[in-house]
Amino acid sequence: MEVERESIFVSAIRSFARSFFAVLGIFLSIMIAGFLFSILSAPNGYEEKTELTILPNLDGTKHMVSTAYPAILRINVHGIIGEPKGIDSETMENILIDSRLGLLSNNRVKGILLHINTPGGTVVDSDNIYRMIKSYKEKYHVPVFTFVDGMCASGGMYIASSSDQIFASVPSVVGSIGVRIGPFFNVFDAMGKIGVQSTTFTKGLDKDMLNPFRPWKEGEDDSLKNILATFYEQFVAVVTENRPKVDRTKLIGEYGAQVFDGTKGVEIGYVDVANATYEQAVIALMKEAQVDPSKPYQIIELKPRSDWLSTLASGQSPIFSGKLEHDLSLGGQKAFGIQDQFSYIYKPEFSHE
Secondary structure (H helix, E strand, O other), X not given: OHHHHXXXXXXXXXXXXXXXXXXXXXXXXXXXXXXXXXXXXXHHHOOOOEEEEEEOOOOOOOOOOOOOOOEEEEEEEEOOEOOOOOEOHHHHHHHHHHOOOHHHOOOOEEEEEEEEEEOEEEHHXXXXXXXXXXXXXXXXXXXXXXXXXXXXXXXXXHHXXXXXXXXEOOOOEEEOOOOEOOOOOOOHHHHHHOOOOOOOOOOOOOOOOOOOOOOOOOOOOHHHHHHHHHHHHHHHHHHHHHOOOOOHHHHHHHHOOOEEEHHHHHHHOOOOEOOOOHHHHHHHHHHHOXXXXXXXXXXXXXXXXXXXXXXXXOOOOHHHHOOOOOOOOOOOOOOHHHOOOOEEEOOOOOOOO
16 A cells, blocks of 8 residues: 555656646747747847837727828827836837837838826936937928827926927916926934934045035035026027927016916917817827828837846746835825936925915
8 A cells, every 4th residue: 555655646746747847848938939039020130129009090990000001109208207107218219219110110100199298307318308309300200299188397398399289188287397306304403402423424525415414514505506507598498499489588587387277388388289189189290290081090109018028037027036016106206216316397395384
């Protein structure tokens, strides 16, 4: 009986091992096949970083048409500019590069619609994205229109200034031409009251500027103020050069970093068409791009491609590491991650009486 029980145990182990290695073999084969396919299918060795999504046309249809027909590229500028979960410079660069490749090659993209709902973001990403779109528009001679559906504030206005026309929906808010960094806090007095001291070792004048654990010196923040002034002048120049109806003097002395509804935005010059619909913006863009809506066309979107394959190959996947990342977003603190950067962002400070 002992021999029989041992044989059953060994048989079970053997069956488990066969099943395990069979599944492992299939899994590795899929990984290798996917990796080889991505290499072989990439033109000139370039692997596309985005995946194409078909959006509904004006008549509500949503299906692939021949690559011989024109396409309108919709780019979402949603969330905090400069955060990967919103849109950053790298994501925009990948979208614009891929819009000339694969199914979109041979100059299929005839126009770009920026769909904006953002409070703004970092100075660097806002400026980079603005310049990328301007360069793309000039190089490929395609019109760029903006449809604001929610908020187009600060860095959003900076990016929208790259477009030929700006449409805003009924509940939209536009404006906030300004730059900020901070807030910075000083806790020196509070630390002294509880008997806590702090020392920071530095080399270089003002290397520890605005150190919160010591009294601040007069003038130590001058360099930051100078940079703020430079970025502000740059913002004003971008808006007034691209939105000729905006009065520079009034922008600086009257409108400032305030926000306005679409109707007031038209009066100021921030917006071309207020109380607009998405369909109106698309129709106007197609007319400018000379795309006939009565003939086949495509509205498409390029989203960042999931990098699961390389993540698996590097062993960084939660499957192997056993680690999961959790994102806790606290109300009103979504821009906390960029508060130590120069930012074109609308983040009002509310006081409570």
